[in-house]
Amino acid sequence: MNNLSQLLDRSADTFGGKTFAICAQSGRKLSFEQLQKDAWRVAGHLRSRFGINPGDHVALMLPNCVEFLPCYFGILNAGAVAVPINARLKPAELEFILSNSNAKVLVAHPRTWGIASEALQKLPGLKKVITAGFAEDNRPEGTVSLEKLLAEESPRPSAPTGLERRADDVAAIIYTSGTTGRPKGAMLTHTNILFNVEATKAGHGLRPEDTHLLVVPLFHVTGLNTVMPTALNQVGELVVSSQIDPEDLIETIQKYRCTTFFGVPTTFYLLTSLKNPPREQLTSLRLVCYSGAPMSPQTIAKLRDLLPGVALHNFYGLTETTSVSTILPDDQVEKRYESVGCAPPGLALCIVDANGNTLPPNEVGELCVRGPSVLKGYYQRPEATAEAIRDGWFHTGDAAYLDDEGYVYLRGRKKELIIVAGENVYPIEVENALCAHDSVQEAAVFGREDAAFGEIVHAAVVLRPGEKATERELRAFTMERLAAFKVPRTVRIMDRLPRNPSGKVMKRDL
DSSP: OOSHHHHHHHHHHHHTTSEEEEETTTOOEEEHHHHHHHHHHHHHHHHHTSOOOTTOEEEEOOOSOTTHHHHHHHHHHTTOEEEEOOTTOOHHHHHHHHHHHTEEEEEEOTTTHHHHHHHHTTOTTOOOEEEOSOOGGGOOTTOEEHHHHHHSOOOOOOSSOGGGOOTTSEEEEEEEEOTTSSEEEEEEEHHHHHHHHHHHHHHHOOOTTOEEEEOSOTTSHIIIIIIHHHHHHHTOEEEEOOOOOHHHHHHHHHHHTOOEEEEOHHHHHHHHTSSSOOGGGGTTOOEEEEOSSOOOHHHHHHHHHHSTTOEEEEEEOOGGGOSOSEEEOGGGTTTTTTEEEBOOTTOEEEEEOTTSOBOOTTOOEEEEEESTTSOSEETTOHHHHHHHEETTEEEEEEEEEEOTTOOEEEEEETTOOEEETTEEEOHHHHHHHHHTSTTEEEEEEEEEEETTTEEEEEEEEEEOTTOOOOHHHHHHHHHTTSOGGGSOSEEEEESOOOBOTTSOBOTTTO
């Protein structure tokens, strides 16, 4: 099996009418056979009606919804490349990604249309828009309804189709912020994703009979490359939800008898913080997996009490490594709670110093990953690719050490990455937004520990001489320019920023 189109066809041809995905909110079901049919119909329309050729890029700006699936696989079946985009971005952020990715078609949703329409005003060359989830009488003018496309027959795409895509062809480009402040498009191949499926099966022990609660976003690698394709591979069942309220999650788990639950530590912190959590409604669960940030021993203990007998797994990965790079199994969660685990079979890890020399166990350096899950490169960024991938090793930018048994312990972030409830925030992007304010002379942004979110964004700001601005005003200013999770939770106005002799801001002192 060389590609994801073949994976879908194999599962659909074998299991046909078996339910693959359910919308948690509406109860709408999508069988393997119907997904296969809808994906080929979308592929035919993309080729014949929208002029998409193999290798072209099609952007998806959708929240978690069942409609995501035929769109995604339709893009792949057309031989094209999917560009999933964070549904919480602001217009300027979306505008850059659509322009940089050379997307020829955008798929939008009622929850993302306001942002998308504003961004599209500055992209006159991108006029082809498919809308999913709109009532026909409320569909934006000039767009084409996904529901209408799925109701119409379309010619099967002429060769080459997605079935002919090579294993090392790019399947998806997922944007991840860079230290320069501009997002970088990580090109992930069919091999990357199919290997990640095998790593997920081996490391987390997912089963064909599982019903997976999918609340992690499909526009991020955990949803797109771990939970969803593994369920497709094993013919499991997905319960797709865009709700993260703890009480809604509990209701969904009980209603659909979910057996696995992937999430960020914030989700489980909120779940265990309920005054009277109904244990009897969660008895179907057998596996909980968390990633994106460390989880405190207190939350782990509360989860053990709330979910007796349920296996807890921590795992670590990046967009550039497709998703799963390490897994901490249940029997090590308490003993090694500060660890993110070991590499799954087929991946190699090492720690290097500033000169690229491999360090022995228990010495802190930069964590590097090598294996079939490492990205092909950054789209249109050869210099960034060469910097990140050296001699086959992807340099994560994360400071870490390996113990004598190969367990990884993260010890800070070389790239100053802040992780807010599983979402990556790079300080320079927030600093640039703050410095766009007329009153701001300079800003320094860093993360602060937070029990609920893992980290929150904090900003230290120096105003221009004679200027005035309040914390509330500066937060509101960034809210207009950045996704909500990137907005500083706290802002401190300072007379100056501490610097070392070379002039670099000392964020450690801040």
